[in-house]
Amino acid sequence: MDGHSNNFRHEKCQSYLLFHYETKLGDGFRCFLYFLALAYCFIGLSAITGRFFRSMENVVKHTRTVKERDPCTNAMVVKYKKVWNYAIADIALLAFGTSFPQISLATIDAIRNLGNLYAGGLGPGTLVGSAAFDLFPIHAVCVVVPKAGERKKISDIGVWLVELVWSFWAYIWLYIILEVWTPNVITLAEASLTVLQYGLLLMHAYAQDKRWPYVSLPLTRSERPEDWVPPETGQYRDGNRSHDKYSEMHEIDDKDRNQDIVDIFSIHRNTEQSHEDMTPEKDNLLSTWKQQFNDAVMLESPDQRKLNNTFLRLAKAFWRLLLAPWRLLFAFVPPYQIAHGWIAFIFSLVFISGIAYIVTKLTDLISCVTGISAYVIAFTALAAGTSWPDLVASKIAAERQLTADSAIANITCSNSVNIYIGIGVPWLIDTLYNFFAYKKPLRIENAAGLSFSLLVFFATSVCCIGVLVFRRLTLGAELGGPRVWAWVTCIFFMLLWLIFVVLSSLRVSGII
Numbered sequence: 001m002d003g004h005s006n007n008f009r010h011e012k013c014q015s016y017l018l019f020h021y022e023t024k025l026g027d028g029f030r031c032f033l034y035f036l037a038l039a040y041c042f043i044g045l046s047a048i049t050g051r052f053f054r055s056m057e058n059v060v061k062h063t064r065t066v067k068e069r070d071p072c073t074n075a076m077v078v079k080y081k082k083v084w085n086y087a088i089a090d091i092a093l094l095a096f097g098t099s100f101p102q103i104s105l106a107t108i109d110a111i112r113n114l115g116n117l118y119a120g121g122l123g124p125g126t127l128v129g130s131a132a133f134d135l136f137p138i139h140a141v142c143v144v145v146p147k148a149g150e151r152k153k154i155s156d157i158g159v160w161l162v163e164l165v166w167s168f169w170a171y172i173w174l175y176i177i178l179e180v181w182t183p184n185v186i187t188l189a190e191a192s193l194t195v196l197q198y199g200l201l202l203m204h205a206y207a208q209d210k211r212w213p214y215v216s217l218p219l220t221r222s223e224r225p226e227d228w229v230p231p232e233t234g235q236y237r238d239g240n241r242s243h244d245k246y247s248e249m250h251e252i253d254d255k256d257r258n259q260d261i262v263d264i265f266s267i268h269r270n271t272e273q274s275h276e277d278m279t280p281e282k283d284n285l286l287s288t289w290k291q292q293f294n295d296a297v298m299l300e301s302p303d304q305r306k307l308n309n310t311f312l313r314l315a316k317a318f319w320r321l322l323l324a325p326w327r328l329l330f331a332f333v334p335p336y337q338i339a340h341g342w343i344a345f346i347f348s349l350v351f352i353s354g355i356a357y358i359v360t361k362l363t364d365l366i367s368c369v370t371g372i373s374a375y376v377i378a379f380t381a382l383a384a385g386t387s388w389p390d391l392v393a394s395k396i397a398a399e400r401q402l403t404a405d406s407a408i409a410n411i412t413c414s415n416s417v418n419i420y421i422g423i424g425v426p427w428l429i430d431t432l433y434n435f436f437a438y439k440k441p442l443r444i445e446n447a448a449g450l451s452f453s454l455l456v457f458f459a460t461s462v463c464c465i466g467v468l469v470f471r472r473l474t475l476g477a478e479l480g481g482p483r484v485w486a487w488v489t490c491i492f493f494m495l496l497w498l499i500f501v502v503l504s505s506l507r508v509s510g511i512i
Helices: 001-006 019-023 027-060 084-098 100-112 124-144 157-180 188-211 245-258 264-269 282-296 312-332 336-371 372-386 388-400 406-436 447-472 483-508
Strands: 063-069 076-082
Touching: 027 084, 027 312, 027 336, 027 372, 027 388, 063 483, 084 100, 084 188, 084 245, 084 388, 084 406, 100 124, 100 372, 124 264, 124 372, 124 388, 124 406, 124 447, 157 188, 157 406, 157 447, 188 336, 245 312, 282 312, 312 336, 336 372, 372 388, 372 447, 372 483, 388 406, 388 483, 447 483
Parallel strands: none
Antiparallel strands: 063 076
C-alpha cells in the first residue's frame, strides 16, 4: 500500500476498503468517498464522547466513607471523601481518556507493523499533530468561551507549572532519542524510559497538589474555590415527593438524554447529592438499557418538539438521523451507573479503538490514492479529528468552571500523555518484539521530518505559553477578559497552528 502511494502518478492504487470494485472508480471519486467515511468516523467519535464522559464522571465521583473524630465534641463523624485526587484524575483519567483515540490509533499502527524493523509513521505523526491542535486551536477556543469581560485564571499555578514542564520535557526527550542519543533508532531502553516518565509525572503532580516538601514547588494555592464548578440553578424537586434512589437514577437519565454532552468537570464539585449505592437492580438495569436503544432511534427529542422554527427542527432531526447508526451501536455500552461507571468506561474505550482501526485503514487508502504522505494526513486531518474529545472537554471546563485549571491542564496533560503513552507504548511494543525476534532496535524511517516538526512545535509552543503568561500579568487571567483581546489571542493561536501545519507538511513532503 505504501509503495502505491509513492507512485501515484504512474500506478493506480489497487487497495480497497470493502469491495474490489472500488479500484475501478476514479481516483478523485474514491478520495472523496474515503474522506467522507473518515469524516463519518470522526462523527462517531463525537457520538461516543458524551457516553464516555458520563462514565468517567461516575468513576471520578466515587466516594469512600471515612470516620473522623470531631475535636470539639469528641464524637465520631462520618464523612464522604472522593477516592480520586483532582490532579491525578485530570492526568490519569481525563487526559488519558480524551487522548485515547490517538493512543489507540498509534497502538494499532504499531501492532500491524510487528516484524518490521521500521516503525510506522501514522501514530507519531498523529500524536505530534494532535499536540499542536491541543495547544493552539483548543487554547484559541477556550480564550473566547467565557462571557464578555469574564476572567478565568489558573488557581493552582504550582500544579500547572509541573504539568507544563513535563509537557515541554516530553518533546525535548523525544527529540533527544530521535537525533542525539541514538539517531534514527529507538532502543528498548529508550522506549521503556519514555513510558516510565508517565508514572513520574503522576507522582510529581500528586506531590505538588499535596505540597510535599523537597519535591514540590514552593507556590501557594491561591483563590481555589470550594466548588470548582458552581451548582446549576435548575428546577427543584417537590419537597413532598418521596426520595427514592431508583427514581432519582431515572431522573438523571432523563436529564442526560436531553443533554448533548455531559459536564465532565462537575467531578470537581465537592458536594455529593447522594452517597447511596446508585447501582440499579436487575429490572431497573434492563429498563435503563432498553431506553438507550429507544433513544438511539428517536429522531426528535422532547426539547426539539417544542421548537417553533421548522427549519431548525428538520436540521436537528437530520443530524440525529445521521447519528442514528452510531447511537444504536453505542447503545450496547452498559448503563454508566453500574460499578461506578467502570464497565461503561471500558466499553467506550473498546468502541473508540474500533473506530481508530477503521481510521487507520482509511488513512492508508487516502495516502495510496492521492500520493499524499501519511505523515501529512496524520498531523492535519487525523490530529484534528481524533482531538475532538480534547476540544469538547476543555471547552466545557472553560464554560463551566470558576477557574481555568482543568481547561488548560487538560491540554498540557494530554500533550504529555501523547508522548509518554501514545508514542512510548507503541514503540515499546515494537522494540520488545524486535529485541526478542531479531536482537535489533526499532528504526524510524522519517526521523528527520518528525524531528523538524518537534522543533517547529517547540518554537511555536513557547510563543503560545508566552502569550498566556503575558495575559496573566496584564489582564490577570489566562482565559476571557475584554472581547477584543480575547479574539486577538484566539487569532494569534490559530496562526501559530497554521505555521506548524504548513512548515511540517512542506518538510515531510521534501519541499523544504
